[in-house]
Amino acid sequence: MSRFELALVCALIAPSIASAVDQSFVTIDVDEAQTDPDFSIQGEYAPHDESASNKGVQVVAQGDGLFRVVIYNGGLPGAGWDRKPPQVIPEEDGEIVLELLETFGVKKKLRESPTLGATPPPDAVVLFDGTDESLRVHWKDGTRKTEDGLLIEGATTTDEFQDFHLHLEFMTPYRPHARGQARGNSGVYYQGRYETQVLDSFGLDGKSNETGGIYEIRDPDLNMCFPPLTWQTYDVDFTAPRFDATGQKQSNAKITVRLNGVVVQRDVEIPRTTRAAPLKESAASGPLFLQDHGNPVHFRNIWIQTRDAAAEARRPRIPGYERFEANRIDSVAGGQLLVSELGCVQCHASNNPTLTQEATKQAPILTSLGSRAEPQWVFDFLLNPHGVKAGTLMPDLLTGMTDDEKLVAAQALTTFLTQGSRIAHRSYDRGASNRGEKLFHSIGCVACHAPQDGTIVADSSTVPLPKLDQKYSVDSLAAFLRAPHQVRPSGRMPSFNLSDEEALDLAFYLSGNENAARTPNVYFSVYHGDWEALPNFDELKPVSQGTTDGLNIAEAGRTEQFGMRFEAYLNVTEPGTHAFWLGSDDGSALYVDGERVINNDGIHPHNDQNGKVVLQEDVHKIRVDYFEYHGEESLSLDYRAPKSARQDISALLTLNEDGTPVEKLEPIDSDLAGPVYEQDDQLINQGAKLFSTLGCAACHQLDRDGQRIPSELHSKPLAELDLTAGCLTNLENRSSDQTIPEYDLTAAQQSAIRTFLSDPMANPSTDPEEAIRETMVRFNCYACHERNGQGGPELDRNSLFLTTQHEMGDEGRLPPPLNGVGDKLQPKWLQRVLDRGSNERPYMLTRMPRFGASNTGDLHEHFINADQQTSDIDVEFEIPEHRVKSSGRQLVGDGGLACIKCHTFGNHQATGIQAIDLTRMTDRIRKDWFQRYLFEPAKYRPGTRMPTGFPDGKAVVTDLFEGDPDQQIASIWNYLSDGTKAGVPDGLVAKMIELEPEDEPIIYRNFLEGVSPRGIAVGYPEKAHLAWDANQLCLKTIWHGRFIDASKHWVGRGQGNQSPLGDHILTLEPGFPFSVLPSRATPWRNLNIRDEAGYQFGGYRLNDKGQPAFFYQTPFGSVTDFPKPIASSGEDAGFERTLTITVQEETPNLYFRAAVGREIQPVGDGFQIDGSMIINLESTNAPFIRTIGGNSELLVPISEAPGETMIVQRIFW
Known part of the structure; x- marks a missing residue:
């Protein structure tokens, strides 16, 4: 029996330690609390060295010598806990608790909030600093404070606020016999309307009526409440609701709450006032109200910094900064991240070794921009980058110009960048869009981008998307999604190794606007009928006719048993052999000038057939006949002229027999209201000059005649910059004639950058763990992966990670933790995965994308240096290798350890869940780690469903190698080393002959x-x-x-x-x-x-x-x-x-x-x-x-x- 089990048994028979206090005991004084012996036991406990367990323990005094014990795997909340449900002992005797703590090898740990004692910024309103003056100026009559300068509960400010950042410190009392809402209850009401609870909820479940919760609205993401009589902090960003002139609410209040430095509510909407709010919801400003609920609760160091939430929404949004650095005051790491991601060194030279080429984000390559982006969108974006794409890292380069000068500059730049190119648009394909929607919400896109299905996630840690249907065509977006590094080489947008079809489906979903105003350029006729091959439409009467944009089968008005004929004209300017590709589900045929060029008839899933025809320079009639019998429906026609690339033919067709284009319809989308771009080729040279002199060329690669256009902007090196001027000042603080890039940085972002640039110690760390953290923050790896208690999917995104194997729980759904990954994976495999991505877990729908070795740099080596261990296990066999492998095969099969019940084996499915393929194991895994892991899986992945075959160190299979665990594990490794050539284990082939x-x-x-x-x-x-x-x-x-x-x-x-x-x-x-x-x-x-x-x-x-x-x-x-x-x-x-x-x-x-x-x-x-x-x-x-x-x-x-x-x-x- 283990000591822990003994402890639990003793709990049933051991007498309790008698409490020294009565049941009404409550105190806000530490010295008085120490008169109760339970107070010295209560608190948080953590491992004191590496040999101890990986447990975090919270012990909650409940009076009369009894305690609630909460045991967290991996460490304490906010400090290593793996978020798996903790083990809770509801009531335990003090002596048994002490025995248990000794068993775990943990010692008492007094944690302190990282924002405790935060200094108010110069522009902050200091509501309470312990002085009589602050009490008199900022609080209503009747507000009280203690003799030692602490604010007492039941207080309302005279100041009223809209959007603000609040810092507040509070202490809850020690009241061991009390339970629930009677235990140190108070609350902080923002605008007197919306409450985050204050309660001694240390060691509880973390509900909406506990500390960190939005009362009756939302539970905190985790319970970060410290023990009573500990000073704790609330750091809150509050955005007031918005109302129109008639008093109708347009948007809800929104709040981000950091409890003791950890985000427990991120960008959460509050749809109504919370219970017992003193004020009703309205557009009016409101005070800060600290509730009196009959419990002694003290407050100190309260200050508010007003915010402009609308302006903050325009800030450059970098997920890693927002999640891990934005809340730190004057963060050097945050400043370094901002400088590298904003590309400051592209204009300002630096010899700072932390700003390496691989760490500095490269702006998008603009060569051939006109072949992928709409000129109108480029024009709008140049005029107002943060308005067109809130959160963009692209600065506004046209500040300091008059409105007329801006228009001319944007027009000249757009003309130069696009060079008169136009992108072709496809007809909307509902089937492709539906498939794309599933891909977008399953393969990992929503780990960084906001879901499009109504699911609400935090704005701050979301990579914003522009209105893609206004920027791209379906084809140009698909080309980008297939190979994003060709345009954005720094890998912040990784490649998901999409197939051509997947990229097209995603593009239809993201940029195929079903309701966009399209120019009709094709005649169509619709027929109804039950056909298994194309009928002769000449002999049938159409049920409807009209004009549409491209080969738009949605005009049929139904999805089964219909046919369509499309007719249009193609103006051929290049004589020679022209190629066509006709794709359909079900049958179709292409006719050019009445001659059939492609026959794709019959009932079948979507497939392409191609044909060629010699055409002279002239206008030629194009006809496509199509029918749909049952199931999916699709139709596409691609075309290639002799000297051109393959493209969708839709944009090249016209209704006019003379071949002239149809007059384009103006879009009716109100979002496009504003200046209209007009191409003016006379402005190309002016645009080229602006591209070089404004600094565009410093960040963006644009090749002409095989050479990158150089920048003519000459800026000071970083080390010589005045950190109170230039890009680090707000627009209103600059002279009107200054053309300085406007990033719309927040005050906190500016401060972080200044702190980094003025820090003489900002040199690269030699600690591989620090290098790993910097890289994972930079590439937002923490959006999917947790490592050593940091990161992992945010709570509001957790459910977006999907699986086909629900029985596997989170192991089959969430990307694996990266704890010890440098110890686990083969070095070449680790490098390969970071470079090319991987899909070793097909049941996990989230894909490991491709970042590129040139971007991840030495990350694989940092993992190895930080993690790799070498055991002293040295296994030798006295029998030949083939017999060792035979024993390994027996152990893997259903007569041994039955690995095949959960793991696939090459093309053979497992008999139960379909976990990771055994034949690939030795390609990926280090032998030394494998030897240790199989012996004790839970040690390396706490909470895993993977059982051990060696409970208490003893083999469950005793007739192989005399039950020696090391030899049995080594034989499995030797057997699996044959990969796909290894013999199939027994029990795997169900229908064997x-x-x-x-x-x-x-x-x-x-x-x-x-x-x-x-x-x-x-x-x-x-x-x-x-x-x-x-x-x-x-x-x-x-x-x-x-x-x-x-x-x-x-x-x-x-x-x-x-x-x-x-x-x-x-x-x-x-x-x-x-x-x-x-x-x-x-x-x-x-x-x-x-x-x-x-x-x-x-x-x-x-x-x-x-x-x-x-x-x-x-x-x-x-x-x-x-x-x-x-x-x-x-x-x-x-x-x-x-x-x-x-x-x-x-x-x-x-x-x-x-x-x-x-x-x-x-x-x-x-x-x-x-x-x-x-x-x-x-x-x-x-x-x-x-x-x-x-x-x-x-x-x-x-x-x-x-x-x-x-x-x-x-x-x-």
Whole structure:
């Protein structure tokens, strides 16, 4: 029995420690609280060294010597807790609690809020600083304070506020006998309307009526309440609701709450006033109200900084900064992140070693911008970058200009950047958009971007998206999504390795505006009917007709049993061969000038057919006939002119027989109201000049004639900047004629940048853990991954991570924690994953994207340096490797540790949940970690569903390696090291057709793993089996035990290669076993004998026992190869193989290769090959061993004179 279990038993029988206080005891004084012995036990406990448990414990005094005990895995809340449900002991005797704490190896820890004692900024309103003056000026009559300068509950400010940041410190009383709302109850009401609770809720569940909760509205994300009589902090960003002129509410109040420095409410909307609010909801400002609920609660250091929430919404939004640095006062790390992400060093040179090239974000590449972005959007964005895309990192470069100057500059820049290019738009595809919606909300997009399905997530940590339908066409967005690093090379937008179809589906969802005003340029006719092939529409009467944009099948008004004809004109300006691609579900056909070019008829899923036609420079009539029978519906037509790229044809079509474009409809979207862009080619040179002189070229790469356009902006180095001027000042503090980039930085962002730039110690840390944190913050890795208690999915995004294996719980849904990842993963694999992404967990719908090695830099090495351990486990075996692997196979199967019940094995599904593939394990995992992990999985991943096969250090399978855990685990590793070539474990193939030789051999001719397509497997009743290769004329593979499963080839189409079903699988001969060698030093000729003359397989003959002998012809004569099973000294049979070589004419220097391996040693009367196989030989000429090319070979000379030579080879393994 463990000490913990003993403690729990003792709890039932041990007497309680008598409390020294009565049930009405309550105090706000620490000295008085110490008169109760329970107070010294109450508190937080954490490991005091690395040898202790990874537990955090909260002990809550409940009076009379009894305590509530809450045990957190990984550490305390906000300090390592893994967010798994804690273990709660509702009531326990003090002596047992102390015993339990000793068992866990934890000691008392007094935590302090990182914002405790925060200094008010110069522009803050100091509401209370302990002085009589602050009480008189800012609080209503009747407000009280203690003699030592602490504010007493029941206070209302005379000041009233709209948007603000509040800092407040509070202390709850010690009242051990009280429960629930009677335990230190108060509250902070913002504007006198919206309450966050104050309560001694230390060690409780964290409800909306507890500290950190928005009363009756929302629970805190976690309970960060400290023990009573500890000074605690609230740091709150409050945004007032907005009302129109008629008093109708337009938006709810919104709040972000940091309790003791940890965000417990992020960007949460408050839809109504909370209970007992003194004021009703309105547009009016309101006071700060500190509730009196009959409990002594004290407050101090209260100050408010007014905010402009609308202006703050325009700030550059960097998720890592917002989540981890925005709340820290004058954060050096936050300033460094802002400087690197905003690209300050692109204009201001720096020798600061922390601002490396890989750490500095590169702005989007603008080469060929006109081929992907709408000129009107570019124009609007240049005029008002933070209005068009709130949160953008792009500064406004046109400040300091008059309105007229801005318009001209934006027009000139847009004309220069787009060069008159236009992007083609596709017709809306509802099916593609629906598929894209599923992708967007499943593969990981919503880890960074806001969901589009109404789910509310925190704005601050969300990467904003512009109105993509106004910026991109479907095709240009799809091209970006397929290869984002070609435009945004710094990897902040990673690649999800999308297929062409996935990228197109996503683009339809994100930028395909179903309701956008499109220019009709195609005639259509709709027909109703039940067809299985295209009808002759000329013989049918349409149910409706009209004009539409492109090949828009939505005009049919139904999704089943309809047909459509589309007709338009194509103006061809390039004579020559023109190519078309017609895709549809179901049937379709393309006609050009009345001649059918593509026939894609019939009922089928979407597929493309292509055709070519020679067209002259002229206007040509295009006709597409289409029908939909049932199921999905789709239609597309792509086109390529002789000197152009493939594109959707829709934008090139016209209703006009003369080929002139249809007059474009003006969009009616009110969001586009404002200046309209007009292309003026006379402004191109002016735009080019502005691009160089304003600083655009400093950040953005734009190539002309293969060369990047250089910047003509000359700025001071970072070290010489006046940190009170330039970009670090607000617009209103600059002279009107200054053209300085406007980032719309908040005061906190400006302060962080100043702190970093003025910090002489801002040098790169040599601590790999710090380098890991910086990189993970920079790339927002923490949005998906937790490491050492930091990061992981935010609570409001947690449910957005999806799985196909719900039985796996969070392990199958959430990306894995990165604790110890440098210890776990193979270095090359770790580097590969960061560079290229991965999809090793197909049940986890969130994908690991591709960031690019040039962006992640040395991150893989930092993980290794921080994490990698080497154990002293050194496993040796006294049996051959193939038998070790056989035992590993047995352990993995259903008769051993049953790994296959949860893990897939190559193409074979597990019998239960479908967890990560075993055949890929040794490619990914380090052997040393694997050895330790299998012995104790929960130590390396607390809360995992992965069981141990070695409870209390003892093996549950005792008949293999005498129950030695290290040897059993090592045998599993050796077995899995064969990857996809490893034998399939027992119990995995449910519908197996096992061939079992009983009275005579079974011959199985089909596709065999590791053998040519002309393989012949022979299974013998003696349980020794072989595969003979009729292409290479050699005995290729031998094995023991079970013979083969024929289900792969006898069921269905019979595709793929089948592996042996048994164990001890060895490759005997890699190729043809005879060769003529001019000398003993001549390398062996590895012939592909199918390409050589004189070789022919002659079939096989069966003896009276059904045992086959194989015959073949060679240039030197004929060979008979007769293998048969024989008994061995062990429990498994061997083979006796008789080779009869008939040499037809004198053949000098002919040899038989009896074995090849890394090492061959004489043993007794035979030879041992690689420690796993014994071969005995009988022959006229003595065999010899030679080493050549790093391998050893066992060769037998063949008599050169014509006649018959016999070699007997006995094989044991």
